Amino acid sequence: MNQQLTVREAYLEASSFLNKTKNQNTQDPSQVCRWMLEALFEWKHNDFFLRWNEPFPMDKSEQWQDMLNRKTAGEPVQYIIGSQEFYGYNFKVTPSVLIPRPETEILVEKMMQECRHIWQHGEPIIADVGTGSGIIPTTLAINNPSWKFIAIDISDQALHIAKENALAHEVKEQIEFVQGDLLEPLIESKREIDVLISNPPYIPSKDMQELQTEVKDFEPSNALDGGTDGLYFYEKMIKQISELSKIPKVVGFEVGQGQTKEVAAWLKQLNQWNEVYIVDDLAGIGRHVLAIRGEL
Ligand code: GLN
Numbered sequence: 001m002n003q004q005l006t007v008r009e010a011y012l013e014a015s016s017f018l019n020k021t022k023n024q025n026t027q028d029p030s031q032v033c034r035w036m037l038e039a040l041f042e043w044k045h046n047d048f049f050l051r052w053n054e055p056f057p058m059d060k061s062e063q064w065q066d067m068l069n070r071k072t073a074g075e076p077v078q079y080i081i082g083s084q085e086f087y088g089y090n091f092k093v094t095p096s097v098l099i100p101r102p103e104t105e106i107l108v109e110k111m112m113q114e115c116r117h118i119w120q121h122g123e124p125i126i127a128d129v130g131t132g133s134g135i136i137p138t139t140l141a142i143n144n145p146s147w148k149f150i151a152i153d154i155s156d157q158a159l160h161i162a163k164e165n166a167l168a169h170e171v172k173e174q175i176e177f178v179q180g181d182l183l184e185p186l187i188e189s190k191r192e193i194d195v196l197i198s199n200p201p202y203i204p205s206k207d208m209q210e211l212q213t214e215v216k217d218f219e220p221s222n223a224l225d226g227g228t229d230g231l232y233f234y235e236k237m238i239k240q241i242s243e244l245s246k247i248p249k250v251v252g253f254e255v256g257q258g259q260t261k262e263v264a265a266w267l268k269q270l271n272q273w274n275e276v277y278i279v280d281d282l283a284g285i286g287r288h289v290l291a292i293r294g295e296l
Contacts, residue, residue, distance in 0.1 A: 005055070006052065008052040011052065015030045036064075037064075039083075074218065082094065103282070106281060118250065123148060125150065126196075127149070142171055152182070159179055199254035203225055207230075238263075241270060247272050248293070277289075
């Protein structure tokens with residue numbers, strides 16, 4: 001890199017370079033370069049335009065080149081900078097966990113509303129199955145300091161990240177972390193839960209190869225692959241609900257496109273709910289299925 005470059009010039013040069021290699025990348029090059037530079041210099045959001053006329057520090061150029069190479073190879077920017085914002089909070093992410101998606105914020109919001117309505121007094125115990133980076137329990141815990149959580153994941157590495165995130169947001173005391181397969185640890189220990197939340201893997205196996213490079217080659221396939229029809233984990237969890245010591249009062253699942261009907265139908269077959277309803281994402285696609293037992 002030319003010694004005379006300012007941060008702004010490096011930014012423009014890198015954005016235009018990434019634009020040319022866009023075949024591997026669906027993420028917006030300018031946005032990506034801004035995030036990478038902010039991470040590289042540990043700048044706050046407002047620093048970018050305030051400080052971009054500063055000379056590009058030479059001792060950072062190797063690291064910058066490395067970031068650009070990773071991005072050119074199609075790696076999601078979130079893994080390169082090691083974080084993703086969710087619900088206004090910063091979460092650490094590594095290739096061991098799925099990158100949080102914005103539609104999951106709607107699930108968190110809806111579950112929060114339902115639970116606050118039901119538990120105006122007392123506090124629910126909420127299990128998040130397949131917690132990944134732990135965004136769901138951490139976000140709910142920050143906003144509801146008296147609620148308790150059990151975060152379950154089959155991946156030890158994911159649980160490790162989830163713990164770090166809970167610790168960083170000072171809610172680790174509210175969350176118990178359990179390694180295990182879906183609801184199995186709850187059934188085995190006869191633990192009672194009031195609420196079940198899950199955003200499990202839901203991509204049909206045959207569609208895995210068609211995902212964009214950033215997802216297919218970099219995000220953990222065990223956080224994406226939902227079996228033959230993509231519905232494996234819902235079917236299994238819904239069966240397991242009746243094996244729990246107590247039927248939860250609220251269940252909320254995030255689902256893939258076109259999966260609401262089956263998931264809602266399976267839940268209804270349990271005959272336990274006052275109401276089963278669908279919540280759309282911002283694109284108007286049915287994304288979440290909620291089942292409420294309410295005050296029974
Ligand atoms: N619960 C995490 C999330 O919503 C992880 C989901 C997953 O790995 N399928 O991001």
